[in-house]
Amino acid sequence: EAGVAQSPRYKIIEKRQSVAFWCNPISGHATLYWYQQILGQGPKLLIQFQNNGVVDDSQLPKDRFSAERLKGVDSTLKIQPAKLEDSAVYLCASSYRGLAGGGRYQETQYFGPGTRLLVL
Amino acid sequence: KQEVTQIPAALSVPEGENLVLNCSFTDSAIYNLQWFRQDPGKGLTSLLLIQSSQREQTSGRLNASLDKSSGRSTLYIAASQPGDSATYLCAVKKGGGSEKLVFGKGTKLTVNP
Numbered sequence: 001e002a003g004v005a006q007s008p009r010y011k012i013i014e015k016r017q018s019v020a021f022w023c024n025p026i027s028g029h030a031t032l033y034w035y036q037q038i039l040g041q042g043p044k045l046l047i048q049f050q051n052n053g054v055v056d057d058s059q060l061p062k063d064r065f066s067a068e069r070l071k072g073v074d075s076t077l078k079i080q081p082a083k084l085e086d087s088a089v090y091l092c093a094s095s096y097r098g099l100a101g102g103g104r105y106q107e108t109q110y111f112g113p114g115t116r117l118l119v120l
Numbered sequence: 121k122q123e124v125t126q127i128p129a130a131l132s133v134p135e136g137e138n139l140v141l142n143c144s145f146t147d148s149a150i151y152n153l154q155w156f157r158q159d160p161g162k163g164l165t166s167l168l169l170i171q172s173s174q175r176e177q178t179s180g181r182l183n184a185s186l187d188k189s190s191g192r193s194t195l196y197i198a199a200s201q202p203g204d205s206a207t208y209l210c211a212v213k214k215g216g217g218s219e220k221l222v223f224g225k226g227t228k229l230t231v232n233p
Contacts, residue, residue, distance in 0.1 A: 004163070031219065042124070042209055042223030043164070056220060091163055095219070106152075106171075107219060111163035 002026065004112035006092050012118045018080040021115045025073070025094030031055075032069055033109065034077050035091040043091055049075065082119045089114040122147045126210055126224035133200055134232050141195040141227045143210030148188050155184050155195050156209040158226065164209065168195070200231045 005024040013019050025032050030051050035043035046065065048056040051072035060067070064083070069075040079086055093109040123146045133139050143153070152171045156164040168177045168184040170193070176185040183196040197204060207228045211221040 040225065042211070042225050043221075044223070045220055048219065093164075106169070108166060108169070109221065111165070113161070113163045116161075 006112040016081040023092030029094035033093040037089045122222045124224035130228040132230040143193040151213045158207045
């Protein structure tokens with residue numbers, strides 16, 4: 001089974017420029033997440049999609065960040081304009097909900113390799 | 121607001137040693153707790169997931185425990201190997217249908233040959 005794919009792997013831009021990241025989730029996974037991981041920190045959820053609808057974008061800086069998931073498959077995260085503090089690794093994850101032991105549902109998130117962004 | 125803390129931030133041990141990584145969380149109303157491994161330049165790999173009703177989970181040389189009432193979890197690694205060197209992240213999922221994970225900052229583990 002192919003994993004979560006992300007591109008580009010690395011990006012260097014100057015502040016006030018725009019940048020876009022792409023994510024292709026695991027086939028059949030209805031839920032897709034974008035996380036921001038600043039150096040030395042744990043990942044922070046930016047936005048969660050269920051199919052092509054937004055479930056949670058409470059921590060997305062909407063004045064400069066936008067994301068879409070057309071047709072409920074691939075997703076794009078955009079930053080416009082970028083700031084120095086946006087330098088981070090942007091991780092995409094996808095998940096599905098399946099039955100675990102004892103009849104309880106369990107959801108496992110699978111992460112892509114991330115896109116490392118440096119804003120100069 | 122849920123906060124997750126991991127201690128220590130970094131740990132260096134000789135090969136073969138048993139070790140414990142600690143994770144604490146402020147809100148005990150969690151659905152589950154998960155331990156991840158992150159290698160440099162790579163994404164996260166799930167190691168163990170403990171449901172809120174469980175006390176521990178084991179996978180090979182790894183054992184994770186959960187004490188929900190005290191807001192603590194530990195990850196025990198037996199007979200550590202250089203290949204275990206990585207950053208280990210703890211994450212909790214809130215109950216009530218939310219799928220959101222709240223992560224700690226991680227513990228960077230170095231196992232020296």
